Amino acid sequence: EIRGVLFDLDGVITDTAEYHFEAWKKLAEELDIPFDREFNERLKGVGRMESLELILTHGEKELSETEKDYFASKKNDHYKTMIANITPNDLLPGILEFMEEIKEAGIKTALASSSKNAQVVIERLEITHLLDEVVDAAKLERGKPDPEIFLKAAEQINEPATACAGVEDAQAGVDAIKEAGMFAVGVGSYLKKADWIVEDTSQLKLKTLQAKFQ
Ligand code: BG6
Ligand code: MG
Numbered sequence: 127e128i129r130g131v132l133f134d135l136d137g138v139i140t141d142t143a144e145y146h147f148e149a150w151k152k153l154a155e156e157l158d159i160p161f162d163r164e165f166n167e168r169l170k171g172v173g174r175m176e177s178l179e180l181i182l183t184h185g186e187k188e189l190s191e192t193e194k195d196y197f198a199s200k201k202n203d204h205y206k207t208m209i210a211n212i213t214p215n216d217l218l219p220g221i222l223e224f225m226e227e228i229k230e231a232g233i234k235t236a237l238a239s240s241s242k243n244a245q246v247v248i249e250r251l252e253i254t255h256l257l258d259e260v261v262d263a264a265k266l267e268r269g270k271p272d273p274e275i276f277l278k279a280a281e282q283i284n285e286p287a288t289a290c291a292g293v294e295d296a297q298a299g300v301d302a303i304k305e306a307g308m309f310a311v312g313v314g315s316y317l318k319k320a321d322w323i324v325e326d327t328s329q330l331k332l333k334t335l336q337a338k339f340q
Pocket of ligand 1: 135136142146151169170173177202239240241242243244
């Protein structure tokens with residue numbers, strides 16, 4: 127029986143995955159490093175500094191720690207400008223209804239996002255009341271695909287991993303959920319290892335999840 131649903135944020139609850147892509151693309155252009163959607167797939171779910179490292183390796187560029195801090199915070203400035211005007215209209219189709227059905231069924235929810243901007247985004251989306259717990263990305267030691275974030279989320283809602291499902295749009299995230307010993311819901315058709323794949327969020331229904339959950 128399912129007792130907890132752990133949500134990724136960017137690309138699952140709202141389309142901020144697109145803003146991360148645009149912000150990195152802008153930064154990569156400033157650094158004169160080629161950047162496209164295919165390469166961006168490798169950054170999904172991955173933390174800010176780790177993403178910058180991947181971009182630098184990709185562009186065969188070496189920077190000092192100070193320069194890395196500077197460019198990572200520059201990317202975040204681009205990103206913050208992009209999320210400044212998010213409203214509840216930016217919730218992905220069906221996600222509000224899905225979260226509401228979960229709460230009404232007495233199932234707990236938590237946010238398992240690697241983003242340090244997650245708190246601001248969920249406030250702007252006005253869904254804070256639909257999340258029992260939010261994992262603090264700043265306190266994580268290891269990023270996705272490490273299971274740490276999902277294990278922490280389960281711990282924060284006081285449920286065993288085996289009673290939880292995680293919802294993710296990134297391969298690193300699905301891998302983290304499976305490593306945590308949980309049921310993985312993948313949003314997007316190409317995700318490997320997911321236990322249930324939906325093409326988009328409008329297909330997320332509690333009844334279907336409960337039927338597939340084991
Ligand atoms: C994840 C995104 O949710 O958060 C990544 O999928 C992003 O693209 C990561 O790099 C870190 O986000 P932030 O807001 O802390 O830079
Ligand atoms: Mg995501």
